[in-house]
Amino acid sequence: MSDVIEQIAAQRVVPVLRTADVEDAVATARACAAAGMRVIELTRTTPDVERALEQLRDDGLVLGLGTVTYRDQVRDAARAGARFVISFTAPAGMVEVAHELGLAAIPGALTPSEIAACVDDGADAVKLFPARETSPAYLRDLRAVLPDLRVTATGGLRATADSAGAWLAAGAIAVGIGSELGSVARHGADEVRRRAAAALALVVGAVSTGNQDVR
Secondary structure, three states: OHHHHHHHHHHOEEEEEOOOOHHHHHHHHHHHHHOOOOEEEEEOOOOOHHHHHHHHOOOOOEEEEEOOOOHHHHHHHHHHOOOEEEOOOOOOOHHHHHHHOOOEEEOEEOOHHHHHHHHHOOOOOEEEOOHHHOOHHHHHHHHHHOOOOOEEEEOOOOOOOOOHHHHHHOOOOEEEEOHHHOOHHHHOHHHHHHHHHHHHHHHHOOOOOOOOOOO
8 A cells, every 4th residue: 555655656746537438538547648647546427437447457557546435435446456545535434445455545634633534544645625725835734743644635736836836845745637637538649648748747847847837
């Protein structure tokens, strides 16, 4: 489980794929992978998303399933090939079942009490959501009292130095980028690959682009 968190932290930006169907999820995941993103989050907002996980499980990716709301969904994710599960909330039993099955668990929280509860429950990291409702300074304050806190920030972030970059500088192990990447069905594989590569370059700091985004 710790190796999954390490891979998330190494990539620094995780694509959060919300697509209308399985085919688009698979194609978009592969376009992101072609850009160098090996850690990819699919979401339960895609109908029959487990079929997408099954199709991708032999691609050498670190796959996660997001928008988990019930503990039984963790079992479905594990059977389909997910390595981690993530939520915008903290479903009862999510962490326990994930660890039982060898998956990393990243429940979601916003307030200090919610975040502390996730830590007490044994979460491998905590998803700060929606990040747009707070600030990197808020994360700095949290980490002042919880120095070992591992946070992924998601929700309204853009792949810019003053958005995603600011959260990483504040101590987030990774940020989630969603609609900004688009999907193959809407934008084509080449465009998704270009946006994913640009997002990686920006948040990892491979290039200095100020407020430039991936569009």
